Amino acid sequence: MWKLFHQFxxxxxxxxxxxxxxxxFGAAALILIxxxxxxxxxLAPADYQQGDGFRIIYVHVPSASMSLFAxxxxxxxxxxxxxxxxxxxxxxxxxxxxxxxxFTFLALATGSIWGKPMWGTWWAWDARLTSxxxxxxxxxxxxxxxxxxxxxxxxxxxxxxxxxxxxxNVPIIHYSVEWWNSLHQGATIMKLxxxxxxxxxxxxxxxxxxxxxxYFATVLMIRTRSQVLQRERNTHWLKEL
Amino acid sequence: xxxxxxxxxxxxxxxxxxxxxxxxxLRAFDENILYFYTPVQVVAGEAPDGRRFRLGGxxxxxxxxxxxxxxxxxxxxxxxxxxxxxxxxxxxxDLFRDGQGVIAHGTMNDNGIFVADxxxxxxxxDYMPPEVAEALEKAHGDEES
Numbered sequence: 307m308w309k310l311f312h313q314f315x316x317x318x319x320x321x322x323x324x325x326x327x328x329x330x331f332g333a334a335a336l337i338l339i340x341x342x343x344x345x346x347x348x349l350a351p352a353d354y355q356q357g358d359g360f361r362i363i364y365v366h367v368p369s370a371s372m373s374l375f376a377x378x379x380x381x382x383x384x385x386x387x388x389x390x391x392x393x394x395x396x397x398x399x400x401x402x403x404x405x406x407x408x409f410t411f412l413a414l415a416t417g418s419i420w421g422k423p424m425w426g427t428w429w430a431w432d433a434r435l436t437s438x439x440x441x442x443x444x445x446x447x448x449x450x451x452x453x454x455x456x457x458x459x460x461x462x463x464x465x466x467x468x469x470x471x472x473x474x475n476v477p478i479i480h481y482s483v484e485w486w487n488s489l490h491q492g493a494t495i496m497k498l499x500x501x502x503x504x505x506x507x508x509x510x511x512x513x514x515x516x517x518x519x520x521y522f523a524t525v526l527m528i529r530t531r532s533q534v535l536q537r538e539r540n541t542h543w544l545k546e547l
Numbered sequence: 548x549x550x551x552x553x554x555x556x557x558x559x560x561x562x563x564x565x566x567x568x569x570x571x572x573l574r575a576f577d578e579n580i581l582y583f584y585t586p587v588q589v590v591a592g593e594a595p596d597g598r599r600f601r602l603g604g605x606x607x608x609x610x611x612x613x614x615x616x617x618x619x620x621x622x623x624x625x626x627x628x629x630x631x632x633x634x635x636x637x638x639x640x641d642l643f644r645d646g647q648g649v650i651a652h653g654t655m656n657d658n659g660i661f662v663a664d665x666x667x668x669x670x671x672x673d674y675m676p677p678e679v680a681e682a683l684e685k686a687h688g689d690e691e692s
Binding site for chain 1: 551554555558561562565566569573577582583603638639640641642643650665666667668669670671672673674675676677679680681
C-alpha cells in the first residue's frame with residue numbers, strides 16, 4: 307500500500323503513466339461531449355416553462371459542477387502535498403488551478419446569460435451567485451500567490467494553505483440554495499423524488515458532465531506533465547528521456 | 548513519521564478554525580444573506596421601514612393588469628397567507644406570468660402599495676416537456692376532485 311503510494315508520487319512514473327492515458331481521456335471527452343451536444347440541442351424536448359432557452363443548462367451545470375470538483379481536487383492535492391511533502395501533489399494542485407478558474411468563469415458567464423432572459427437580471431447578490439464568485443477569487447488568489455513567490459517550495463506551501471482553507475466555501479456553494487432564500491433555484495440532479503427533470507433531458511446532461519470530467523482530466527494531465535518537466539529540469543531521469 | 552503526523556494535525560486545526568469562524572460569520576449575517584421577504588414577513592413588520600427591500604412570492608392568478616399604451620403593470624403577490632399589491636413600470640422577464648414566483652425590489656408607499664423598480668422571475672428546479680407538465684397538472688386536478 308505504501309509502496310504504491312510512493313510509486314504514484316514518483317515524477318518519472320507519473321510522467322509515463324499520464325503520457326499513456328492522455329489520448330484515451332481526450333478521445334472519451336470528445337465523443338461524450340459531441341454525443342451529449344446532439345442529445346441536448348436536438349433530441350431533448352423544449353422545457354414547459356423556459357422553452358428552448360433552458361438548453362444552456364448543458365453548458366452551465368457541467369461547468370459549475372466541474373468548478374467545484376476542480377477546487378476539491380486542488381485542495382486535496384495541496385493538502386497531501388503539505389502533509390506528506392509530495393512535490394507531485396503540489397504540481398497537480400498548481401496545474402488544476404487555471405482549469406478550475408476557467409470552469410468557474412464559464413459557469414458565471416453562462417449563468418449570467420441565462421439569468422437575463424429568465425430572471426430578468428444579469429447578476430444578483432444572491433447566496434449561490436456570490437459564493438461562486440468567491441470561488442473564482444480563491445482560484446485567482448491561489449494562482450497569484452504562486453506567481454508572487456520565485457521559490458517553488460515556498461510558493462507550494464503558502465498557496466497550498468490557501469487552497470486547503472478555501473475548501474470551506476465548497477459546501478457553502480452547494481447548500482447555499484437550501485440555507486437561504488435565494489433567486490437561484492435548488493438542486494435538480496441531486497433532488498430525490500418528484501420529477502425534477504425527465505429522462506430525455508437528463509441523459510445528455512449527465513453525459514455532458516462526464517465529458518467535461520474527461521476533458522478536465524486530459525488537460526490536468528497535460529499541465530501536470532509540463533509542471534513536472536519544469537520542476538525536475540535538472541534531474542537525471544529527464545536527461546535520459 | 549512523527550513530523551508528518553504533526554503537520555497533518557496543524558493543517559486540520561487551521562481548517563477547523565477557519566470553518567468555525569466562517570460558520571459563525573454566516574450565522575451573524577443570516578438576515579443580510581436573505582435575498583427577499585415574504586408577504587407574511589412584511590405584514591408582520593419584519594421588513595425594513597421606509598427603506599428599499601425585496602418582496603418575494605407568487606403572482607396571484609388573474610391579478611395582472613396592464614395599462615394600455617404604457618409599460619405600467621400592477622399585480623398581487625401572495626405566499627398563500629398574505630397578499631400585497633405591487634406596481635411596476637418597465638420590461639418584465641420572459642417567465643413573468645400568473646402563478647409565477649417573482650421577486651420585486653422597491654419600497655412600500657403610504658397607501659400600502661409596493662412600488663417596484665425591478666421585477667425578477669424565480670423558477671424552480673424542475674425541467675420537463677410541456678406534455679409532461681400538462682399530464683402532471685391533470686393528474687393533480689383529478690386527485691383533488
